[in-house]
Amino acid sequence: MAGKFFQEPGPELADRVPPGQHLAKGFPVLTYGDTPQVAQADWSLSITGLAQPKIFTWAEMMALPQVELTADFHCVTTWSKLDVTWRGVAVTDLMEQLVVEPEATHVMLHCYGGYTTNLTLSDFARPENFFAHTLEGEPLPAEHGGPMRLVVPHLYAWKSAKWINGVEFLAVPALGFWERNGYHERGEPWAEERYSDR
Ligand SMILES: Nc1nc2c(c(=O)[nH]1)N[C@H]1C(S)=C(S)[C@@H](COP(=O)(O)O)O[C@H]1N2
Numbered sequence: 001m002a003g004k005f006f007q008e009p010g011p012e013l014a015d016r017v018p019p020g021q022h023l024a025k026g027f028p029v030l031t032y033g034d035t036p037q038v039a040q041a042d043w044s045l046s047i048t049g050l051a052q053p054k055i056f057t058w059a060e061m062m063a064l065p066q067v068e069l070t071a072d073f074h075c076v077t078t079w080s081k082l083d084v085t086w087r088g089v090a091v092t093d094l095m096e097q098l099v100v101e102p103e104a105t106h107v108m109l110h111c112y113g114g115y116t117t118n119l120t121l122s123d124f125a126r127p128e129n130f131f132a133h134t135l136e137g138e139p140l141p142a143e144h145g146g147p148m149r150l151v152v153p154h155l156y157a158w159k160s161a162k163w164i165n166g167v168e169f170l171a172v173p174a175l176g177f178w179e180r181n182g183y184h185e186r187g188e189p190w191a192e193e194r195y196s197d198r
């Protein structure tokens with residue numbers, strides 16, 4: 001499917017492109033519905049469910065350690081983008097600020113605009129996952145999830161919740177927006193966990 005929007009990976013990159021994926025030119029925008037416009041001053045992140053309730057403001061997030069991370073990005077609609085450079089707060093650093101109940105095994109991520117997506121706690125609390133506010137050295141544009149999105153590099157990009165505003169801790173599995181609409185519960189690109197057989 002080479003052409004205007006895709007290029008085939010050369011042999012040196014082939015082992016970084018999961019099966020059935022093609023390299024995108026540029027950085028496509030994939031949003032269901034409207035793009036929320038949220039100013040940094042109005043942004044916050046609510047911790048709910050099986051954890052001590054807490055709300056992080058923008059300033060409180062900026063006071064946590066800031067890390068840079070380069071990661072590949074794989075959309076289930078078959079485009080991938082390699083070496084995307086982000087800056088933000090590691091999920092593991094945020095977790096250190098939380099008191100999570102031992103029964104919690106799953107999380108639901110909530111976003112401005114109503115989008116949701118689910119993860120197991122172990123897929124969420126990984127050191128390479130983070131809340132990103134900077135893309136390629138610039139403030140994260142609204143269409144890519146600014147002012148703040150999650151980035152979960154090891155799963156398909158629908159797990160990388162844009163305009164994130166909540167993390168809900170759960171003791172049971174639950175399905176987010178795309179997962180209820182036929183996407184796989186986990187979405188691991190190397191296993192091609194694209195759609196569900198539920
Ligand atoms: N809130 C929200 N987050 C979202 C989406 C969305 O529609 N709403 N789309 C998902 C999908 S399917 C993908 S591929 C990536 C796309 O991110 P991008 O638009 O920055 O390329 O965001 C994910 N996060």
Ligand SMILES: [Mo]
Pocket residue numbers: 030075076077157158
């Ligand atoms: Mo996607």
